[in-house]
Amino acid sequence: MSAEVRDAERALHRRMGLACAAATAAGLPGRFRVWEHGGLLAVLATDPALRFLSTVSGVTPATLPALDGLLTGWDPTVLTTGSEVPEGLVPAGERVMAVRRLGEPPAADPEVTDADAGSFVDVLLAGYEVAGPVAAFVAAEHRMPQMRRFVLVEGRTPIAAAGMTVHDGVAVLGGASTLPECRGRGAQTRLLRHRLRVAADAGCALAVATAGARSVSAANLGRAGFRLHRRSAWAKP
Structure with missing residues (x-):
């Protein structure tokens, strides 16, 4: 390793x-x-x-x-x-597991703003379309004080959300979601670039995110310069 x-x-x-x-x-x-x-x-x-x-x-x-x-x-x-x-x-x-070494930060995106925990979680859960214990876990995780929360705003409406935490110089990117009716507009690519800029400005050397194999998220991360590491999953028979 x-x-x-x-x-x-x-x-x-x-x-x-x-x-x-x-x-x-x-x-x-x-x-x-x-x-x-x-x-x-x-x-x-x-x-x-x-x-x-x-x-x-x-x-x-x-x-x-x-x-x-x-x-x-x-x-x-x-x-x-x-x-x-x-x-x-x-x-x-x-x-x-997608890993990228950080260098020159991307340009700022004027339509990406910091968000308070309540409005951020509302957008995130609406994009995830989950309920029950999973929604409660996502909400608790993204309300914690260590979380950096960002939303992409079109007009005056937040359409996508993405979070980030920092751990010993490594930025962990996640979670992230886009409202169903607003997908396909490049929102997550813009939020990804914004978080890379924030991470670089914070002095991080690496950024990491996880994604499903062969998912849209994995493809977005690959296009953003992340090295995609395959993680084989194993379970008891």
């Missing part, structure tokens, strides 16, 4: 730690835990609707031996960015 990928995975793990703490403080159902074990990065969410949050990352040849002891008693998705094949697990799809 390269130093760049390692730093990106650790930044994502720290972001998840903040998000889970925010969810706990908001009284969401179930239990949340974010911890390290033998160099592995683990996240547990016990509510069935939030099971997709339960993951183990940071898998390298050096940390792989610690995996057996970590998996006892729960069923997370194990994410590998190298050629590691965890023993006893079966393939469970693919995800993408």
